Amino acid sequence: MLLASLNPSAVAAGHDLADAVRIGGVSLSRSDLVGAATSVAERVGGARRIAVLATPTATTVLAIAGCLIAGVPVVPVPADVGEAERRHILSDSGAQAWLGELPEQTEGLPHVPVRLHARSWHRYAEPSPDAIAMVMYTSGTTGPPKGVLISRRAIATDVDALAAAWAWTPDDTLVHGLPLFHVHGLILGLLGSLRIGNRLVHTGKPSPAAYAEAAGSLYFGVPTVWSRIAGDLDAALALSSARLLVSGSAPLPVPVFDRLVQLTGHAPVERYGSTESLITLSTLADGERRPGWVGLPLAGVQTRLTGEDGAAVPHDGESIGRLEVRGPMLFDGYLNLPEATAAALGQDGWYRTGDVAVVDSGGMHRIVGRESVDLIKSGGYRVGAGEIETALLGHEGVAEVAVVGVPDDDLGQRIVAFVVGSAEPEVLIEFVAGQLSAHKRPREVRIVDALPRNAMGKVMKKELTQGD
Missing domain, CATH: 3.30.300.30 (ANL, C-terminal domain)
Known part of the structure; x- marks a missing residue:
């Protein structure tokens, strides 16, 4: 089951959790999540695709969980997206309605509200692992955003691989304040927690004070967040009681890494991924964490470096090559764009990331950056x-x-x-x-x-x- 912690049988057997998710001033127990999300599922079942305005609220959590229970692909829409980009996302995805909160401009789509206190205990069969869970749109730096098709299998496999890499268990309290329309905040932070069964605290804005107050064991942040925490002595000291600090979505500057080690006693875990591949590389909870390096391939992942001539680049820690990855968490293609899909994936199943990297003799990876600009x-x-x-x-x-x-x-x-x-x-x-x-x-x-x-x-x- 993709959202394993929301198994109705387990909740009915007494495995509830009073504060499974805290977000936007609302606490949801595990039974709240099951009952309210199943009520959402009843209202959207059979839809082709549903758009969710991905604000950091309980409404968003229930909307996304409800769609996944019903087997309806979710289209997360950033709350601050421009009008033209929002219109493109909705028309390209074929979303049939807004679920939950509404933007100022609905683009003519009908609205399905989420009722926080509604409950249903209907049992839904688990959809096929190969079914599409969501259509997540890229940033569109080289044209209109592309809809990335992400399967249920990809999400489950990736979360499980990260759980092994980070010793992530139901005993953790995960804290983050990241957007719920990107891989980091939505798939890792929210869906990862609903699969593993840990407590999730979403802080809204990821301020140093909010991170410190949450008293978590596992923290997710982007480099800007960690830079601000490294500059706030009280917040940094408060995080010394955590188990693991995880940084991603952009390179963590080495001085910030070193400052966090000095103040919190924790060397941050760094990891690498993309919308198309989810997370494929990471340093380990029980392994070496080297500043500026994003670690080893996760379970089931293969990587390779190629030169401009297509030949293999040596793993000597210095030679730069184009990074390609292969594994069960790769996307299924771009919606409505077969040529772009073929260019990115090819017939051999290797995803051409567009990034360049170096790999040392031990398999540790360092991302140099985007081939086009770095x-x-x-x-x-x-x-x-x-x-x-x-x-x-x-x-x-x-x-x-x-x-x-x-x-x-x-x-x-x-x-x-x-x-x-x-x-x-x-x-x-x-x-x-x-x-x-x-x-x-x-x-x-x-x-x-x-x-x-x-x-x-x-x-x-x-x-x-x-x-x-």
């Missing part, structure tokens, strides 16, 4: 932007940084660093030249007030290169 070809060298960013963050005058390659008539691409901080550009260029090979130094440093980021805290590098 692999810089300058003066005949292949340079990873992440290595330069890490070096710059080691300077006390740098708070944030993003490194990109911009077109250059002489070098092919010129290394440019966008820095939030107080240091002088010339000083930073020389600093990197002293830390790394000379050809990896930025040719230009631009001081900016802020870096453009998306909802998950990822820097939108293409915005930085516009105009060059």
